[in-house]
Amino acid sequence: MSSTWMTTRAWLLMLPLLVVMVAVIGWPLVDTVGLSFTDAKLVGTGGNYVGFDNYTNMLSSSNFSRTLVTTTLFAVISVAAEMVIGVLAALLLNQQFHGRAILRALMILPWALPTVVNATLWRLIYNPEYGALNAALTQLNLIDAYRSWLGEPGTALTALIVADCWKNFPLVALIALAALQAVPRDITAASLVDGAGPFNRFRFVILPYLAGPLMVALVLRTIEAFKVFDIIWVMTRGGPANSTRTLSILVYQEAFSFQRAGSGASLALIVTLLVTVLAVAYAALVRKTAGSAA
């Protein structure tokens, strides 16, 4: 069989998928780029060409910089916490004990539940009148009176981060647990004989096997956290006083609440660019980790 035919056949087989991708991703993307250079409203005419005005306005607005800081805080803290909790959970679930299989299955539950369900559960827990968190903390004498965790700008972002960690640490734990199974028994035994304690054993024996898979989890989770929308929308809608407004929420508000389609499009493209830069940087990091582990 000639290589030309092989190439042609490969393209033919991929064609249906390519058509769908161009239709649902390519065309809207091109359309968004066009839209971002206009002052178009959500409804009505196409709007007028305004050059880079949307971009310069957006990048120089205090809304954007504040939102970028909030998004970065949310992404960095929640992903870091998820990684630490996920790895610790995996290490525990990798021990031999009765009921391990049940616990492993239970752990996946928060991640398997739809985000909306998770967010609603956490809204109930944080509820200022009958929430479980308030009840627990007052009964432990840690707070005097019930508080509105999601209603105060000082605590809302932290409360969201906790909810997001709860939802997403099982993914990290699952990936880490799979990687832990790959640590050869002999190497662990050798480190015991060599006298490595739990910390050194983790650092020198286990971590090299975890690094590659964890890097993949880190990439996936950071990109997702940077684009976060649903959990925040359900729990706080970006409030109070915009203290939990992330970039995706800002895009939504700009394009749909304020109906400024052109400006919203420019912001959406800025977010896309930021995420792409992150993705490329991480991909390089993953390749490097995989290379050094081999």
Next chain:
Amino acid sequence: MSALEIRNVRKNYGSVETLKGIDIALQSGEFLVLLGSSGCGKSTLLNIIAGLAEATSGDVLIGGRSILGVHPKNRDIAMVFQSYALYPNLTVRRNIGFGLEMRGVAADEREKAVAEAARLLQIEALLDRKPSQLSGGQRQRVAIGRALVRKPQVFLFDEPLSNLDAKLRLEMRTELKRLHQMLQTTVVYVTHDQIEAMTLASRIAVMRDGRIEQLGTPEEIYNEPATLYVAGFVGAPSMNMLQATVQGTMLAIDGAEASLPLPARFRGAVRDGARVVVGIRPEALRVAADAAAPSLPVEIEVVELTGPELVTTARIGSQRLTACLPPASRVAKGQASSFAFSEDALRLFDPDTGKAF
């Protein structure tokens, strides 16, 4: 005082008894090989000595001190694994020095010890490489270096040559022998390879079903096998075993018109009419030239030249016999011949108990 003493060690996994009471005492500098097929319990015993598994009962002493319940790192042992078990992200230098590093030995002292081990194993040029950049043989040298550098009382080897190809295995075997002769350390070495056991050991413990079938020097194991199992397990090709019956002062070979004189040392030990198994090593057989020595009439079936010898399979009545003959021997397929042997080479076993007379 023994360097290592194993006292009535038993190990159960649930209702399965993998070790059924093991007793061994090793003097300092002895090289003990635990030899047996898979599942005989030899690796379990090694893991119990290392502290990687707990004995159900019994005791293990190193230098007179009981080490049951003592953490592996405090047992004064070092272990070499079949899979090398090197730390993949550390250089050879740090792999070898890892045990010292974990014990808080100062860097310059560590460096000196690593350099010395590397010199002994001829891997000085590899010290800055990662394990992934090494061949199987080099990795095993590093693993041995990691054990050497600690200067423990007892070295444990768990089938260390099994992952190497045949040529490298031979080289490393000689290397291990050289190291042991030089360092005179106490070694417990697990293998299923009887050649490794014969060449390396100062004593061999042949294990079967969680018991020691025979414990002795390689010469004793080879020349005076205590049971049919040991006789069949050690030696390649394995010992010939002919079914026979005692008839007065003669041994009548079953299913053949042949008989041998019963050697004087067995008279009294076996009763007249008893069924026995006659054991003769293939190496003890030669083509009969005169009538002086006892001999067996045979018909040659297959002749295989291996280079140094002619492995000849022959029939004696309904039974088979293998002989390792000099390559110049005049034997041919289908030919009737006669195999002679010295009376001393003959062993007798009880077919019911499997024990030697």
